[in-house]
Every structure is written in structure tokens, then in C-alpha cells.
Amino acid sequence: MFRSTLRSSFTLLRSTAPAAVTSSRLIAYRYLSQEARSTIQKAIDSSPVVLFMKGTPQLPECGFSRAVVQVLDLHGVPPEKMRTFNVLEDAELRTGIKEFSEWPTIPQVYVNGEFVGGCDILLGMHQSGELEKLLIANKVIPEELPEPQQATAAA
Amino acid sequence: MPVNTNDLEAAIRNAFPVDHLEITDQSSGCGESYSIVLVSEAFEGLSTLKKHRLINELLKAEIAQMHAFSQKTFTPIQYQAHLAKSR
Numbered sequence: 001m002f003r004s005t006l007r008s009s010f011t012l013l014r015s016t017a018p019a020a021v022t023s024s025r026l027i028a029y030r031y032l033s034q035e036a037r038s039t040i041q042k043a044i045d046s047s048p049v050v051l052f053m054k055g056t057p058q059l060p061e062c063g064f065s066r067a068v069v070q071v072l073d074l075h076g077v078p079p080e081k082m083r084t085f086n087v088l089e090d091a092e093l094r095t096g097i098k099e100f101s102e103w104p105t106i107p108q109v110y111v112n113g114e115f116v117g118g119c120d121i122l123l124g125m126h127q128s129g130e131l132e133k134l135l136i137a138n139k140v141i142p143e144e145l146p147e148p149q150q151a152t153a154a155a
Numbered sequence: 156m157p158v159n160t161n162d163l164e165a166a167i168r169n170a171f172p173v174d175h176l177e178i179t180d181q182s183s184g185c186g187e188s189y190s191i192v193l194v195s196e197a198f199e200g201l202s203t204l205k206k207h208r209l210i211n212e213l214l215k216a217e218i219a220q221m222h223a224f225s226q227k228t229f230t231p232i233q234y235q236a237h238l239a240k241s242r
Binding site for chain 2: 064102103104105115116117118119120121124125
């Protein structure tokens with residue numbers, strides 16, 4: 001069910017993308033083969049949290065990727081619920097994921113198959129508290145137990 | 156062809172009613188890395204993801220030529236709240 005909604009949203013997005021690609025520099029936006037698309041879909045489905053990044057969590061090779069790793073770590077996303085893909089080791093993935101997500105930059109974060117955003121969005125959601133809500137709603141991290149009565153503790 | 160600040164600014168001003176716009180070249184002049192802050196009423200009612208997608212689509216050709224692009228997008232009301240908070 002989820003898969004079909006994802007598909008239809010892509011069709012929508014695709015129809016709004018400009019048909020004429022004027023510059024050969026825009027190689028990232030070439031048409032994705034069905035095979036490449038299904039490889040990426042498998043990667044996205046491989047774990048509750050999937051991060052496409054430059055480098056690895058232990059050794060990020062870009063400040064934006066590093067920031068996203070740190071934010072996810074800060075929220076206590078357990079390693080068994082997260083998979084990362086190093087786009088620097090896979091040129092096809094590096095261009096393919098940009099087209100797949102219709103998103104021009106790396107890193108990219110997916111939660112339960114849903115595209116969440118890149119570094120700016122993740123940091124923004126972290127600051128606003130939305131990221132924690134999203135991770136809890138997707139059962140990536142446990143819900144925080146309500147704090148014991150603050151008033152009595154303070155008194 | 157490196158991307159320059161004026162082109163970015165023109166592209167954005169042509170496409171959106173601009174309340175406030177900051178474009179910062181973070182590449183020390185080589186045009187490879189930009190960060191923008193854009194406040195526009197055109198963002199009213201849109202999620203952050205949708206706002207960013209609008210900008211990504213608008214600046215598709217330019218972003219493809221850069222190494223890094225970072226954006227902050229606000230509606231006028233969100234921007235006021237943001238300023239108040241960071242004060």
C-alpha cells in the first residue's frame with residue numbers, strides 16, 4: 001500500500017519537472033533505469049532509517065553528512081535500525097539517488113521508506129522537536145516516559 | 156561557469172515575492188558553495204520539505220553545478236518567530 005502511494009507521488013513530481021534539460025552538466029537528472037530504481041528502492045527498504053551520505057558514520061567525508069550522523073546519534077537511533085550508504089563508493093548511487101528522491105544534494109534521510117530531507121531539514125526538525133516526534137512515531141526510538149511530577153521534584 | 160550571487164538572486168526574485176533574502180557565498184569566491192535565507196509569503200501553508208523542493212526545482216541547474224547548497228526558508232510569520240527566538 002505504502003509502495004503504491006510512493007509511486008504515485010513520484011509520478012506527480014515527475015510531471016512537474018521541466019522536460020527540457022538544456023545542459024549536459026545536468027547528468028544527475030538523466031532518466032533512471034528501472035533496474036537502478038529498484039536497487040535504490042531495496043536500499044531504502046532495507047532498514048527503518050536509511051541515510052545516503054558521503055563517507056561512513058565513523059568517517060564522514062563531508063560536513064553536512066557528519067551533521068546528520070551526529071543528529072541521528074544524538075536522538076539515540078540504534079545502529080540496528082539504521083543503515084548508511086556511502087555514495088562516494090558508488091557513482092551510480094550518487095547520481096541515481098538524487099533523481100530518485102528528486103533532491104539535488106547528499107546527505108538524504110529516509111525513515112520507513114519516506115523521504116525526510118537533507119541536512120538543512122534534519123537540523124531544522126531537530127531544533128523544532130519534529131525529528132524526535134517522527135522517530136518516535138516510526139518506532140525508531142522509544143517514547144520518553146513522562147517525567148515524574150516536576151512540581152514536587154522542584155519543591 | 157561558476158554560479159554567481161547575482162544570478163541566484165535574480166532567479167529567486169523572479170520566481171517568488173521576496174520579503175527578505177540573504178545569499179552567502181561560502182566558497183571563498185569559487186561559486187561552489189552557497190547558503191541562502193529566503194523569507195516569502197509564497198511559503199505560506201507549505202511544509203519545510205515542500206518549501207525546499209520549490210527552491211531546489213527553481214535552482215536545479217545552479218545547484219547541480221555546486222558542491223554544496225544550504226537553505227533556510229521561512230514565511231514572514233515564521234521568520235519573525237525565528238528572529239525573536241534567536242535574540
